[in-house]
Amino acid sequence: MTRVSKRVRDVPFSGIRKFFDLVAESKDVVSLGVGEPDFPTPAPMKDAGIQAIEMDYSAYTSNYGLLELREKIAEKLSKENGLAADPKNQILVTTGTSEALDLAFRAILEPGDEVIVPEPSYVSYNPCVWFAHAKPVSVPMREEDNFRVRPEEIEERVSKRTKAIIVASPNNPTGGVQHKEHLEGIAEIALKHDLTVISDELYEYLIYDNERHYSIGSFKGMEDRTITINGFSKAYAFTGWRLGYATASPEIIENMMKIHQYIMLSAPTIAQHAALKFTESRRYTKDMVKEYDRRRKLLVAGLNDIPGISCITPKGAFYAFANIKKTGIKSEKFAERLLKEGGVAAVPGSTFGPSGEGYMRFSYSVSRETIKEALERIGKFMKKL
Ligand SMILES: Cc1ncc(COP(=O)(O)O)c(C=O)c1O
Numbered sequence: 526m527t528r529v530s531k532r533v534r535d536v537p538f539s540g541i542r543k544f545f546d547l548v549a550e551s552k553d554v555v556s557l558g559v560g561e562p563d564f565p566t567p568a569p570m571k572d573a574g575i576q577a578i579e580m581d582y583s584a585y586t587s588n589y590g591l592l593e594l595r596e597k598i599a600e601k602l603s604k605e606n607g608l609a610a611d612p613k614n615q616i617l618v619t620t621g622t623s624e625a626l627d628l629a630f631r632a633i634l635e636p637g638d639e640v641i642v643p644e645p646s647y648v649s650y651n652p653c654v655w656f657a658h659a660k661p662v663s664v665p666m667r668e669e670d671n672f673r674v675r676p677e678e679i680e681e682r683v684s685k686r687t688k689a690i691i692v693a694s695p696n697n698p699t700g701g702v703q704h705k706e707h708l709e710g711i712a713e714i715a716l717k718h719d720l721t722v723i724s725d726e727l728y729e730y731l732i733y734d735n736e737r738h739y740s741i742g743s744f745k746g747m748e749d750r751t752i753t754i755n756g757f758s759k760a761y762a763f764t765g766w767r768l769g770y771a772t773a774s775p776e777i778i779e780n781m782m783k784i785h786q787y788i789m790l791s792a793p794t795i796a797q798h799a800a801l802k803f804t805e806s807r808r809y810t811k812d813m814v815k816e817y818d819r820r821r822k823l824l825v826a827g828l829n830d831i832p833g834i835s836c837i838t839p840k841g842a843f844y845a846f847a848n849i850k851k852t853g854i855k856s857e858k859f860a861e862r863l864l865k866e867g868g869v870a871a872v873p874g875s876t877f878g879p880s881g882e883g884y885m886r887f888s889y890s891v892s893r894e895t896i897k898e899a900l901e902r903i904g905k906f907m908k909k910l
Contacts, residue, residue, distance in 0.1 A: 536652045540876030544860060548870045555899045556870040557824075557887040560697060560844065562762035564813050566799070567806035570761060574799030582798055586791045588782055590618025590770070594797050597804065598770055606726075607743030608753060614775040617782050618792045622727050622756035622769035623649060628781040629723050629752045629771060630657040630689075638688040640723075643674050644878025645846070647697045647725070659688070665880040668837060668848060672701030676710025683714065689721040690714070692741055695728035698877045698886040699846040700839020702736045712744045722751045727769075728842040730760045730810050733818050736840045742772070749774045752781075757800055759842075760810045766796035817843050820889040820896055827900035828887070833907050843890040846874065850883040852910060859885060867906030869899050 527534065541558075548554055565571070589595060595612035602608040602616075610616050619625040626649060634640070636658035642650050644663045651661040662682050666672045679690060690711055694703040715722050722741055729738045742751030756769025769792075771781060785791075821839065828836040828847050836847040849859050856873035863869050863885075874884030889896060 532655065532658070536655050539648050541648060541872055544870070544872060544876070547861070547864060551864055551868075551870075553868050554864065554870050555868060555895055555902060557889070557891060557896070557899050558870040558872055560888050560890065561764045562759060562813065562843075562890050563892065564762040564809075566762050566766070567802075567809035569802035569805040570763065570799040573802045574766070574795050577795045577798035582794055584794065586618075586794050586797055588786045588791055589614075589616065590792055591797045591801070594618060594801055597801065598772075601804070602753075602772060606740040606753070608740055608772060609748070610772040611775070615772055615778050617771050617778050617785060618797060619756075619769045619771060619785060620789055620792050621767045622725065622754055622758065624785070624789060624792075625754045625756070625769045625771040625781075626650070626723070626725065627653050627656070628784050629754065629773075629777075630654055630659070631784055632777060632780045633721055633752075634659040634688055637686060639684060639686040641679055641682050641687060641690045642878075643679070643691065643693070645672070645696075645698050645874060645881035645884070646691070646878055647693060648876060650691055650693075660686075662687070663878055663880075666696075666699065666701060667880065668846075668884075671837060671840070672696060672699035672846070673703055673707050674711065676707065676714060679711060680714050683718050683720070687718065687720060689723055691723050691725065693725040694738070695732055695841020697728065697842055698844050698872070698874065698881065700842045700844050702732060702738070702840040705737075705739050708739050708741045709744065712741055712747050715750055716746050720750070722747065724751055724753045726753060726755045727759055729755065731814055731817060731843060732841045733814075733821060734838070734840055738841075752777060757803060761800075761803060761806055762813065763796075763800070766799060767793055768796040768800050817889060820891070820893055821845070823893055824887060824889045824896050824900070827896070828903070831900070831904050831907050833910070834903070843888055845887045845889060846881075847885050847887060848883060849885055852907075856882055856885055863903065863906055866909070867902050869902045869906070
């Protein structure tokens with residue numbers, strides 16, 4: 526006898542959560558597991574948050590979010606992303622990018638609709654699609670392609686029920702960055718088959734080696750069929766403040782706002798006041814990215830020095846997606862043994878979709894000392910294997 530709906534019961538708990546319950550039980554563990562910045566929130570944002578508390582800014586804001594913040598976001602989107610968004614009705618401030626994703630799916634999907642999800646992908650996409658009574662359809666991204674999409678494979682999966690395609694660049698867990706031509710390929714399919722694109726751009730600034738970030742919503746014909754989602758978590762070490770935003774056509778944003786209005790009312794007020802200082806905090810982001818880059822080089826070189834492991838150089842985010850296929854061990858088992866026998870926590874690639882089998886996600890949002898210690902332990906563990 527259960528009081529929980531079948532639809533919710535059928536959705537598995539996040540593999541990351543499951544794994545970290547195991548980590549919590551273990552002693553002397555070096556963790557390259559979690560995907561969140563280890564830096565403090567930039568001082569201008571922190572100070573603005575403190576000031577907002579002292580000013581007693583503790584009431585709800587507009588359902589859409591503070592107009593002043595929406596205006597600043599609109600300016601950023603126009604300058605940096607080539608997206609023209611009216612702050613009055615084309616930007617919705619949300620409780621993290623997470624809420625924006627959920628609202629996007631719920632606003633556009635009918636029961637039985639399909640959403641094409643290139644994978645390995647962030648763990649929330651499939652469950653959010655399921656919660657919206659729709660069906661995710663996987664399409665693989667491969668190491669040999671630097672984990673970029675093959676647009677022709679996306680098109681092969683388009684059916685009468687396809688409603689949307691997810692674009693996530695830079696990608697969690699692979700660190701893959703889509704080039705302009707890949708995004709153009711997706712845009713072409715969206716236009717041909719009248720689909721919506723949901724573009725998760727949360728790692729936009731975490732990009733290396735002169736790679737460039739493109740917003741697919743700025744491509745010709747895509748402005749009204751793209752929901753661009755972004756937030757402050759990764760770029761501004763802002764995860765716990767819980768703030769994100771979405772921009773799309775007035776019709777989509779108004780209907781996402783309708784759901785948000787009933788379930789959330791408004792995004793956290795103190796966090797919105799802190800976020801007003803995001804432009805002033807960009808120099809902190811630049812310093813963080815420089816440090817992530819050093820860690821990235823250290824981790825990737827170190828992994829490639831360990832016999833049995835290989836790792837392509839990720840171009841974005843803060844994850845290395847290492848190939849462990851030579852060990853012949855499934856990634857979940859590998860993660861469990863690495864934790865118990867090697868004292869290192871990392872996330873099995875299979876958590877992120879079937880194409881993640883045979884890989885491990887190592888996060889480099891930790892200090893270089895931690896990375897060095899982890900590499901030493903992984904090396905010893907692999908020798909014993
Ligand atoms: C690709 C991606 N999208 C969205 C999120 C959710 O971020 P938040 O809700 O903190 O903005 C994450 C968090 O790890 C992520 O990796």
